[in-house]
Amino acid sequence: MAATILDGKAFAAKVRERVAGHVARLRQDHGITPGLAVVLVGEDPASQVYVRSKGKQTGEAGMNSYEHRLDADTSEADLLALIAQLNADPEVHGILVQLPLPDHLDSDLVINSIDPAKDVDGFHISNVGLLGTGQKSMVPCTPLGCLMLLRDHHGSLSGMNAVVLGRSNIVGKPMAQLLLGDSCTVTIAHSRTKDLPEVCRRADILVAAVGRPEMVPGDWVKPGATVIDVGINRIDAGEGKTRLVGDCDFASCSEVAGAITPVPGGVGPMTIACLLANTTTACCRANGLEEPADLTV
Numbered sequence: 001m002a003a004t005i006l007d008g009k010a011f012a013a014k015v016r017e018r019v020a021g022h023v024a025r026l027r028q029d030h031g032i033t034p035g036l037a038v039v040l041v042g043e044d045p046a047s048q049v050y051v052r053s054k055g056k057q058t059g060e061a062g063m064n065s066y067e068h069r070l071d072a073d074t075s076e077a078d079l080l081a082l083i084a085q086l087n088a089d090p091e092v093h094g095i096l097v098q099l100p101l102p103d104h105l106d107s108d109l110v111i112n113s114i115d116p117a118k119d120v121d122g123f124h125i126s127n128v129g130l131l132g133t134g135q136k137s138m139v140p141c142t143p144l145g146c147l148m149l150l151r152d153h154h155g156s157l158s159g160m161n162a163v164v165l166g167r168s169n170i171v172g173k174p175m176a177q178l179l180l181g182d183s184c185t186v187t188i189a190h191s192r193t194k195d196l197p198e199v200c201r202r203a204d205i206l207v208a209a210v211g212r213p214e215m216v217p218g219d220w221v222k223p224g225a226t227v228i229d230v231g232i233n234r235i236d237a238g239e240g241k242t243r244l245v246g247d248c249d250f251a252s253c254s255e256v257a258g259a260i261t262p263v264p265g266g267v268g269p270m271t272i273a274c275l276l277a278n279t280t281t282a283c284c285r286a287n288g289l290e291e292p293a294d295l296t297v
Helices: 008-030 045-060 076-088 107-111 125-132 141-154 172-181 196-201 250-256 267-286
Strands: 035-041 064-070 094-097 161-165 185-189 205-208 226-229 233-238 241-245
Touching (some): 008 045, 008 141, 008 267, 035 045, 035 076, 045 064, 064 076, 076 094, 076 107, 125 172, 141 172, 141 226, 141 267, 161 196, 172 185, 172 205, 185 196, 226 250
Parallel strands (some): 035 064, 035 094, 161 205, 205 226
Antiparallel strands (some): 233 241
């Protein structure tokens, strides 16, 4: 039996609807509009597309969008000065510095200069520590989107075996923390894991986040498991064209899995939806208001 396709595009639209409802209430009841500031340094084409999409969706949700585009040769001091200005601006509730940054800028230093309460990417060392100890934090958008998809499909995740394939700070590690928080038994696997196929086959939930095109074949998947494919890889499709594929071989995995996210149209759309959710949450916290339970963990 073919797997259920977890439609991230449709679910992200629902999340954005919820966000828009909360934003409208904040404006109506409290005269507050959540504001998201995005900082883009340089001309990276993928980043430009992403930033444009963020700005559009921020506006559609009724939020204020502030874009700061800086030249590729912007100095670290100037970038840190801009972040300090945004940290101090009460109209700005979320700050996102688009990665990757040009080589002469220290990404860790820049990210950790953002006020943790406005760090809607969830990358600040304070938010990483808070998430790791089960306290209230800003949660990275992609893992948060994955968790929302899993909860929507399964309801409770309690007691399930989860394998996270990949150990990045952006997806793998926070994903494992979130699954632990939902009472899964969690294994983090990676390129050095012994008997990797066997480890993956034990998973009720398999989250693939390694950045290697179609690395996971169907025979690594336990029959009936839920597969969350975080990978977005562009590969050659012949005749000078390219196509997007995930970290899983969709054709073979979808024959075995109980449910699977497609690429594109799975986890990707959830990332920006969760960015808007995090900005709304940050705005509520900044103003001492109850945060929306349907947008957070």
